[in-house]
Amino acid sequence: MPRIGAHVSIAGGLERAFARGEELSCETIQIFTKNQLQWRSAPISQGRAERFLRAWGESSIADVIVHSSYLINLAATDATGEKSIAALEDEVERCDILGIEDLVLHPGSSKGNPADQSLDLMSERLKTVLERTAHTRVNILLETMSGQGNHLGSDFGQLRRIFENLDWEPRMGICLDTCHMFASGLDFRTEPTYRRLLGHIDSSVGLDRVRCWHFNDSAHPLGRKLDRHAHIGEGELGTTPFSLILTDPLWEDVPCILETPLEGAGHGRDIAILRKLRGR
Ligand SMILES: [Zn+2]
């Protein structure tokens, strides 16, 4: 069955994430391995990695996903571009030392340049990072975006172009964010529209590339390209899409990560709702 979890904080130490996840009765968690708003961070020492792996081994959490820094923009044509290559390489190495296999990445912003040109530049840089980290088993999962501003990755044709540029590199995958897809104009609030979405994903990048879901309701209506997460059932998506996903055998082994607001009832209530929708 799909595993239910949430993004949790690493405040006080990376290994603290497991206790936070268990407190919420998560089966899976997502973390940042560093401050997501800073370029630089101390390397992960062998001791820190061992503490993390020990805590993981003793916890009931099955898998850990890492979300990379928000600063990374592989499509940037200024100095940020080169910095982003080094930062992404570092993110992959940090995952590797922690024994984590899936790293989520925002495809970046074109900053107004032609989209295809930005996608090709991004692909070239992704290739560099994949080559430099070929000794690892870390996958890079491109997250589907809302289409807000110049952000790339809100349409599966764009993601397909990146995959094609990279010759369908097996270490490349997709993270589907429910709020972002809905904001970008993809509807999946009923069984037929959900099936249509799956067909669309399958024909563009292949359903087997989907390695993670981000579960967020959307505060804004369909297609507004506005990215604001809401608690499950309290936004425009409602509970049906989550119930369709959680009861679909297709996602048997796929982590579903909440990134809903920490205000209000927090993740605890969302997890209880999702568990009910899954039926166990
Ligand atoms: Zn994200």
Ligand SMILES: [Zn+2]
């Ligand atoms: Zn997300």
